[in-house]
Amino acid sequence: MERLSRELAFLLTLDRLKEVQRQSYTLAGRHENSAEHSWHVAVAAMLLSEHAKEPVNLLRVLEMLLIHDVVEIEAGDTYVYDEDARKKQEEKEKQAAEKLFAQLPEDQSRHWWELWQEFSAGTSPEARFARSLDRLLPVLLNVATEGRSWQEHGVRASQVLARNAEVAAGSPALWEVVQKLVAEAQARGFLASDGETQAPKG
């Protein structure tokens, strides 16, 4: 029962991920939180695993995606285009993972730590595919909301391509999708090209 009590307490701790706000917008026009993002990206894995570069163990992909953001409960979310913050974030997230996973029974703690490390380092076909999806979703949502969060942060096409180039390592087919979406966003005028100081609205 002690074991079960710890697991249930941890489940309640995880509830806090529902309050971590991301920069992305849902199609209904509000900021997305990290818990619903984690669901969306896990469902994406179910739908898109056939497009992974290498064959993947779907269970491993789902487990990684379901927990990939839980460190944000302690460390907060970092915007993917904020380069400075991203570097400091790495150390903060590692400490957060240690603190959080220590709440679990030892075997589970080790399992979660391994999943999180594998995802963070992209050291397996499963991790690389999972990372591709984690990149793809914000691009999809941005294009579906006419670049709302890109516009708010003055993000340019070259940045989107640079930050998402690793999609190719997990799925060449999805990298092709990202490139097409970026070109479409530029053509429709809601993603600035280099040289432009701001994307022309409308």
Added chain:
Amino acid sequence: MERLSRELAFLLTLDRLKEVQRQSYTLAGRHENSAEHSWHVAVAAMLLSEHAKEPVNLLRVLEMLLIHDVVEIEAGDTYVYDEDARKKQEEKEKQAAEKLFAQLPEDQSRHWWELWQEFSAGTSPEARFARSLDRLLPVLLNVATEGRSWQEHGVRASQVLARNAEVAAGSPALWEVVQKLVAEAQARGFLASDGETQAPKG
């Protein structure tokens, strides 16, 4: 590419689950939505599968839980203690599933339909365990928020026990947890016993 386009369009349709509001409250005190609930219950499966009544294929459990509520995009959420609404809801949800899953490539459509049917009917150890978790989470959240949604709907202990009795079919250990939580909620005065018209607050 036609196949991939359909999958991506469906992913964007699924975004709408983030706007389906449930009666449960998050620990931060706002209504939970069905997308973040689906994440929470999937993570619960990762943590608690060792307590399933029979050995379960975790991948199957996760896939069922990730999609179990997507029909609500079309059919809306029904409060678990609203008996009349629940009966009408069954037919509505079946129609919603048909409509939604028809958007997928045929093999995927069949896979999602099978997962959803298996979950709804509780016809496998995986489905019964998944259903246990889907029942457990609202009870956990209710107790952690001093019975907030129970109080709002005048729900009594006997109703909570009756509606959640099927937890035992998926996990006797979790059914024991539910019974203890109900007793605790009664003792602490935020879940009415039979005979009381309303739970005494405080």
